[in-house]
Amino acid sequence: MSSSEDAIVCDVDPANEDWNEFKDITNIIIRKEYETTFPDEYNSQTGSFTFSTFYNNPISNPITICTTAVPSQGISIEHALLDDAAEGDDEDPKLMDEVEPFLQEESFYTDKLRTASVPTGYPLVQRGYLEQCLSSSPNWVKVGSQRCSQGYKMRSFLIHRKDLSYLHLDYNFHLKPVETLTTKERKKAPLQ
Known part of the structure; x- marks a missing residue:
């Protein structure tokens, strides 16, 4: 042999x-x-x-x-429960006379409020983020990235489970040796 x-x-x-x-x-x-x-x-x-x-x-x-x-x-x-609700009074609930609206004296619009809402000239959200995926079609980018992440985690788990510590899985799904072999080791390797 x-x-x-x-x-x-x-x-x-x-x-x-x-x-x-x-x-x-x-x-x-x-x-x-x-x-x-x-x-x-x-x-x-x-x-x-x-x-x-x-x-x-x-x-x-x-x-x-x-x-x-x-x-x-x-x-x-x-x-x-439904019968109890149907038998109840149809009158609107009324508050006591002593109850007043909270912050009734405060005004809604101030000078400081206007400066916060004025556009600054910097595009905080680009055009691509404004386009949302329709509810009738799946978001293929999100699904694809989840599938790639799931596949990477599963393959990495299998490599560690089989104790293949000499292999490294990169993010392009390529298995590479952890250490590069020297010329002498390559000549001795049986599979070439």
Whole structure:
């Protein structure tokens, strides 16, 4: 056997081997409920999708509806509260005569107030910040940066979990050796 074949021999114990399909750091496992709940973020071709502003997916966020009954009367609490509100007086609430508005003597507009609201000539908010993403389309920049950050953290975690301290993951997702090999070490390395 040559020295290159010795380096390729796999471990007998599958728990000790450094790589298999499940432990591959290039794979990102996405759960199916996330793909169905957020099709605009996790699928490449989703077609047209519309969500209301306050969309709730009962699979990912279950909301249980429960009604409790007043045992003495046999009706639900909601009906009891609504009936009490309907039976109440329809008159507007009135304050006592002694109550006066707070800071009634103070004026709203002063000379100092005007100077604070005058534009200074410096653009505090550029045009790009004024353009907001529509509620019907996802903010792809924000989603993309979150996905990149999540992928980087996951790959970095896997590298540390497998105790591959000789590898460094940079922000371009390139794995690089921590120390550069000398010429003598490169000649001795079996895989070249």
